[in-house]
Amino acid sequence: MRTAFDFSPLYRSSIGFDRVFDLLENASRATTTVDNWPPYDIAKTGDDDYRITMAVAGFSQDELSITQEQNMLVVSGQKSGEDTGEYLHRGIAGRTFQRRFQLADHVKVTGAGLENGLLTIDLKREIPEEMKPRRIEIGNATAMPKVAQRKIEAEKQAA
Incomplete structure (x- = not known):
């Protein structure tokens, strides 16, 4: 029994894997006489x-x-x-x-x-x-510039 898989839902959530899905589809279509x-x-x-x-x-x-x-x-x-020789067994x-x-x-x-x-x-x-994994160094927090924090206050209204 042969089962056909539908890979179309996977196309929506993946980018650049089209070739992999095509290979899977082609492998499922391969004939049994290898x-x-x-x-x-x-x-x-x-x-x-x-x-x-x-x-x-x-x-x-x-x-x-x-x-x-x-x-x-x-x-x-x-x-x-x-080869045109006469063979008893080939x-x-x-x-x-x-x-x-x-x-x-x-x-x-x-x-x-x-x-x-x-x-x-x-x-x-x-x-x-450029495709090999590379290590990213983590710097100290003191070496990084401080980000100014803003305070937002809501106005209070008297009833």
Whole structure:
């Protein structure tokens, strides 16, 4: 059973979260047939460092492509030529693939490598200085200028 959520009431009380609600709506529309090839791992290697490792056996560097567009990382592979050999069993998949990873804000690809059939992609979250939390010093009350207080008196009328 599939349940549709209506996020429109949340739009009224939030500012700048439109993209998050769109992602939630798109995730709820995802089909149940998920392609799980090629297999991959995502590991956190540091406070702001991540690594994606994909098993791409049979693909060379020339047959793989990695593209980052805003908050989307696209890894695709396409075999350059068709192998016409006669196989008794063919278990190593060499089909074309495209795997998409949704990246958080300020996550950048720092490097990629292919070794022993494993493609590794290193990612780093680099938050700009102006967006990092900063500590605000609290000054002494004596150092602050005094604000003059006004007294307002109501006139009393005799009855």
